[in-house]
Amino acid sequence: MKIHEYQAKEVLARYGVAVPRGRVASTPEEARAIAQELGGRVVVKAQVHAGGRGKAGGIRLADTPEQAEQHARALIGSRLVTPQAPQGVPVHKVLVEEAISIAQEYYLGITLDRARQRDVVMVSAMGGMDIEQVAEEHPDAIVKVWVEPWQGLMPYQARQALYDAGIAREAVSTATRFLLALYKAYVGSDASLAEINPFVLTTDGQCLAADAKLNIDDNALFRHPEFGEYKEESEEDPIEAEAHRRGIQYVRLGGDIGIIGNGAGLVMSTLDEVSRAGGKPANFLDIGGGAKADLVRNALEIVLMDPNVKGVLFNVFGGITRGDEVAKGILEGIHSLQVQVPIVIRLAGTRAEEGLALLQGTGLIPAVTMQEAARKIVEVTR
Amino acid sequence: MAVLIDKNTRVLVQGITGREGEFHTRQMLDYGTQVVAGVTPGKGGQEVLGVPVFDTVKQAVSATGADASVIFVPAPFAADAVLEAADAGIRLIVCITEGIPVQDMVKTVALVRQKGVRLIGPNCPGMMTAGQCKIGIMPGNIFTPGPVGLISRSGTLTYEIVDLLTKAGLGQSTCIGIGGDPVLGSTFVDLLPLFEEDPDTQAMVLVGEIGGSDEEIAAEYIRTMRKPVIGFISGRTAPPGKRMGHAGAIISGRTGTPQAKVDALRSAGVPVADALYEIPALVKQALTNRT
Numbered sequence: 001m002k003i004h005e006y007q008a009k010e011v012l013a014r015y016g017v018a019v020p021r022g023r024v025a026s027t028p029e030e031a032r033a034i035a036q037e038l039g040g041r042v043v044v045k046a047q048v049h050a051g052g053r054g055k056a057g058g059i060r061l062a063d064t065p066e067q068a069e070q071h072a073r074a075l076i077g078s079r080l081v082t083p084q085a086p087q088g089v090p091v092h093k094v095l096v097e098e099a100i101s102i103a104q105e106y107y108l109g110i111t112l113d114r115a116r117q118r119d120v121v122m123v124s125a126m127g128g129m130d131i132e133q134v135a136e137e138h139p140d141a142i143v144k145v146w147v148e149p150w151q152g153l154m155p156y157q158a159r160q161a162l163y164d165a166g167i168a169r170e171a172v173s174t175a176t177r178f179l180l181a182l183y184k185a186y187v188g189s190d191a192s193l194a195e196i197n198p199f200v201l202t203t204d205g206q207c208l209a210a211d212a213k214l215n216i217d218d219n220a221l222f223r224h225p226e227f228g229e230y231k232e233e234s235e236e237d238p239i240e241a242e243a244h245r246r247g248i249q250y251v252r253l254g255g256d257i258g259i260i261g262n263g264a265g266l267v268m269s270t271l272d273e274v275s276r277a278g279g280k281p282a283n284f285l286d287i288g289g290g291a292k293a294d295l296v297r298n299a300l301e302i303v304l305m306d307p308n309v310k311g312v313l314f315n316v317f318g319g320i321t322r323g324d325e326v327a328k329g330i331l332e333g334i335h336s337l338q339v340q341v342p343i344v345i346r347l348a349g350t351r352a353e354e355g356l357a358l359l360q361g362t363g364l365i366p367a368v369t370m371q372e373a374a375r376k377i378v379e380v381t382r
Numbered sequence: 383m384a385v386l387i388d389k390n391t392r393v394l395v396q397g398i399t400g401r402e403g404e405f406h407t408r409q410m411l412d413y414g415t416q417v418v419a420g421v422t423p424g425k426g427g428q429e430v431l432g433v434p435v436f437d438t439v440k441q442a443v444s445a446t447g448a449d450a451s452v453i454f455v456p457a458p459f460a461a462d463a464v465l466e467a468a469d470a471g472i473r474l475i476v477c478i479t480e481g482i483p484v485q486d487m488v489k490t491v492a493l494v495r496q497k498g499v500r501l502i503g504p505n506c507p508g509m510m511t512a513g514q515c516k517i518g519i520m521p522g523n524i525f526t527p528g529p530v531g532l533i534s535r536s537g538t539l540t541y542e543i544v545d546l547l548t549k550a551g552l553g554q555s556t557c558i559g560i561g562g563d564p565v566l567g568s569t570f571v572d573l574l575p576l577f578e579e580d581p582d583t584q585a586m587v588l589v590g591e592i593g594g595s596d597e598e599i600a601a602e603y604i605r606t607m608r609k610p611v612i613g614f615i616s617g618r619t620a621p622p623g624k625r626m627g628h629a630g631a632i633i634s635g636r637t638g639t640p641q642a643k644v645d646a647l648r649s650a651g652v653p654v655a656d657a658l659y660e661i662p663a664l665v666k667q668a669l670t671n672r673t
Contacts (some may be wrong), residue, residue, distance in 0.1 A: 074642070112484060114564050114594045114630075117491055149492040190483055219629065220483035222458060249627045264562055264627030265536020265591055268617040268659060275619040276657065284620075284628040288538070289519070317538050317545070319521040321406075347520060351543060370542070371659055 528553015
């Protein structure tokens with residue numbers, strides 16, 4: 001789960017990570033009040049998940065509370081178009097923060113190194129720019145240190161990484177405390193990514209998180225009730241949000257062929273097969289293992305919420321999932337949802353024959369293999 | 383002999399009294415697997431489908447001599463269950479549970495590796511030695527004994543491929559679903575050497591997907607193998623940054639792209655099928671070239 005900058009800073013502050021003074025605002029008036037309270041110059045920052053915000057005009061400097069209000073008015077309710085989000089992302093809130101006076105910009109990051117099966121801490125003196133670009137052009141400029149799973153990040157490791165990365169010597173002891181607090185926050189909040197870019201050394205010698213990115217491991221949300229309120233705001237697509245409320249794995253992809261299947265790998269392969277047949281999948285939807293009829297009905301409803309969908313392909317290979325349950329769910333869905341679009345169905349595995357028998361004489365288009373199913377759905381939606 | 387499990391494997395089910403645990407215990411017994419014990423804390427002394435239930439893994443092992451364990455324990459308690467099995471001397475642990483926090487697995491995997499215990503999963507369908515032993519949730523009826531070994535990151539895709547192989551007259555030796563999580567007890571490269579040494583396996587199918595670099599690492603090892611390997615990568619049309627169900631199936635930044643995986647495998651001499659249905663023909667071709 002991705003959370004917003006202001007939420008990440010709330011979490012980090014709880015673990016003693018130094019962040020600039022500031023608060024989030026949902027209205028221009030609130031932004032003005034916060035600016036008033038902070039005094040002096042402030043920055044008004046659009047709260048969106050897409051990167052490249054600054055260049056897109058999503059971060060604005062204000063000298064007065066009036067100006068802060070104007071910036072907030074321009075941002076809230078607008079769509080921010082960034083290189084990462086060319087279609088634009090809606091801005092609902094802005095973070096109003098004290099402007100800080102920057103001496104140096106660095107980079108700190110902690111994430112899982114999958115190949116080494118442990119967390120990696122990354123430090124670079126080349127902060128404030130796209131870290132993937134730094135990694136590509138100046139790989140030596142990123143110092144990495146791997147964390148022993150049962151031991152955690154040790155102070156000497158943090159120190160060593162900061163010295164090796166070329167952080168200003170006089171800042172290293174403060175930066176070490178900062179990095180250890182960041183690691184504590186990463187572990188404590190079950191994060192999958194904690195990134196401070198830029199990590200700022202101010203002209204008066206403080207270390208501050210000018211920006212903050214924190215992604216939380218969805219699998220660990222059960223032990224973090226405090227993130228419940230963040231969950232809602234992490235959703236940007238309304239259909240995805242509705243699917244997740246119903247406990248359905250759904251990702252919207254922008255095409256016009258709805259896809260429903262069981263198992264992530266099988267569904268991904270179905271998307272590949274439909275693309276090979278010349279179609280454009282509208283979504284990824286995995287009903288998981290052992291799905292009952294009402295879940296199947298729900299899945300169909302979710303897929304049809306996307307107005308672009310011109311046809312739906314079911315691809316189910318039953319192991320624990322039973323073909324007759326899937327067929328019942330499809331029939332219920334067709335009746336209760338008054339489905340107008342063509343549906344191609346491919347059932348194999350456990351109780352597939354019983355399922356296909358139930359679907360006979362219904363106008364659904366049967367297919368024996370995944371390949372045939374993909375070809376048929378592309379034909380009927382063309 | 384096959385890989386890791388055969389008809390002599392004595393299986394323990396952790397979480398046997400749960401709905402899933404009991405259902406799949408029945409399926410495993412029906413397949414002929416020797417399920418010798420179950421564990422659910424607080425339910426020791428009961429029986430499930432004639433299998434004795436114990437309070438701890440330690441008790442179960444000393445009473446029954448179980449040497450492999452399969453875990454159906456809910457996610458919040460699953461890492462603890464793996465560690466309990468490892469501590470009780472179980473040498474092969476298959477963790478079916480989905481949704482275990484990554485940080486739990488980082489610690490657990492580090493410890494089981496240090497102890498030399500083999501962990502398959504988590505978030506996996508388990509493993510099968512066709513005609514001998516089924517541990518986990520794969521549908522037994524699609525398998526038939528034969529010379530093809532399979533390692534896969536996906537569950538249902540494994541069934542799809544096994545079904546295609548069986549229908550093409552290609553039986554299987556051992557099939558292992560390694561799981562869809564970012565941190566796994568066993569990766570391709572941990573298991574390929576076992577198939578390379580297995581006299582029952584003549585050819586391998588490796589089923590990868592987007593995310594991580596396990597396929598690229600496997601490709602390096604495959605260069606040194608004598609047995610032929612056929613590859614398949616799912617998620618070739620998946621957009622970057624979107625998580626496709628499996629926690630591990632996400633293209634982040636410049637790592638985990640399908641093209642990098644296909645290229646790495648092909649450059650190691652692995653024929654990579656563009657579509658599933660091409661797999662049996664490629665396997666047949668590889669078996670013919672070998673003899």
